[in-house]
Each structure stands twice: as structure tokens, then as C-alpha cells.
Amino acid sequence: MSQDPASFTAQDLTNPSLDAHTLRSIAIARPDLHFAVLQHPNTPPQLAEDIRRLSSSNGRSPQQTGGRAIARLLLPGLAFAALLVTFAPAMTATKSGLFDSTTTSFALGDLGYGMPLRAGCALVVILGLAAAARPKAWLYSILSIITFLISLALGAISWMFIGMDGHSSDGVTMSLAYGPFAAITLAAAMIVAAFIGLGRVKQ
Numbered sequence: 001m002s003q004d005p006a007s008f009t010a011q012d013l014t015n016p017s018l019d020a021h022t023l024r025s026i027a028i029a030r031p032d033l034h035f036a037v038l039q040h041p042n043t044p045p046q047l048a049e050d051i052r053r054l055s056s057s058n059g060r061s062p063q064q065t066g067g068r069a070i071a072r073l074l075l076p077g078l079a080f081a082a083l084l085v086t087f088a089p090a091m092t093a094t095k096s097g098l099f100d101s102t103t104t105s106f107a108l109g110d111l112g113y114g115m116p117l118r119a120g121c122a123l124v125v126i127l128g129l130a131a132a133a134r135p136k137a138w139l140y141s142i143l144s145i146i147t148f149l150i151s152l153a154l155g156a157i158s159w160m161f162i163g164m165d166g167h168s169s170d171g172v173t174m175s176l177a178y179g180p181f182a183a184i185t186l187a188a189a190m191i192v193a194a195f196i197g198l199g200r201v202k203q
Contacts (some may be wrong), residue, residue, distance in 0.1 A: 005029035009033075018042055022045065023043050024035075024047050027193065036086050042075040070159035073130040074196075075194055077192060079124035079150075082150075085182045085186060086118050088108070088178065088182065090108045090161045090177055091179075092105050108158065108161070108180065113157065121155065123150075127139070127143045143194055148191055151188070155188075158181070159184075161176065161179070162176060164176075
């Protein structure tokens, strides 16, 4: 086995060619992957029994251990959804003419703050995946702070769009789209997920 057992992820454990020796090394180096090791077809019965016994003595089932690993992927998943929402319609501007009208759509990230906002969401995705692969309290602490700041910015920008709903000037009427509401929901969920992840990694 050339790969460091500690570097394996749950996705790596879907490889059916992993042998019993490799699976035992992974189980020793990555207790958070015990549930995935148990699901592997090449896991020997003795190793499976050892994992169940260890989980039982710790008061935590393999399913709970696997659930914690899945929970750590929640934040990067939400951040990726938030990144996509910055491209979603947030506001439409309708200009009425004498014989016709034109409508233009704007996304949350279309204005000057768009690139920093999208970069922030992408950073949370990257750090969130890194934290899921290597759960460290200090990494989750940094991630929680960054997530909080990005979520505040996302929420503030969304409220700005909401405040413009129905505004009319020089024949142009602003109408709210679904983007801001989705962004506010995701911002709140990201903050909760970040602090849940921090709390779990400290357990």
C-alpha cells in the first residue's frame, strides 16, 4: 500500500480492490471512516467485529461515526449551493416604453461585490472539504469565522435587493426574484452547519 492510510476518504473506500490489510490500516488511522470500512466487501469479519466492539466501548455506533462524516460535508455543500445562488436571478428591471417594454435580470453577484462574494463562497467550499477530510478544531474555528463573515455579506446584499422591490424611477420598475430569499436561507444554514461542525470535531 503506497497511499498513506490517513489520507483515505470515504470516496476512496468505494474502491472494491482495497485489500484486508489496507482496510485495517485505514480503520486504525481514520476512526471516522469506520462505518465506510464496515460497508466494504473485503473487510474481514474479525476487523468488522473489532470496529463494532471499539464503537460500542466508546458509546458510539459505526452509523453515528458515519453520520458525523456526512455531517462534515454539509457545510461545503451549502457553500456550493450559495455560490450557485449568486448566479441566480435576484432582481428584474422593467423599462416601459411607449409601444413596448424591456426586462433585464440581475443576479446577486452581478454588481461590483460579485467577485469577492463568489470567491468567499468558493473558499468556504475548499476549506470545508479540507476540514471534512482532516477534521481539526483549529481549521473548523477558522472556517466558522470565514463562514460567518461570508454569510453576513450574503444576507446584507440580499436585504438590499429586497429593499429595492417595487421601486420605480425614470420608467424603470424593480421586481424581486427568488435569489435573495434562497441566499438568506443558505446563509443562515451555513452558519449553523459551521458551528455544528466545530462542536462535533471538538467532541
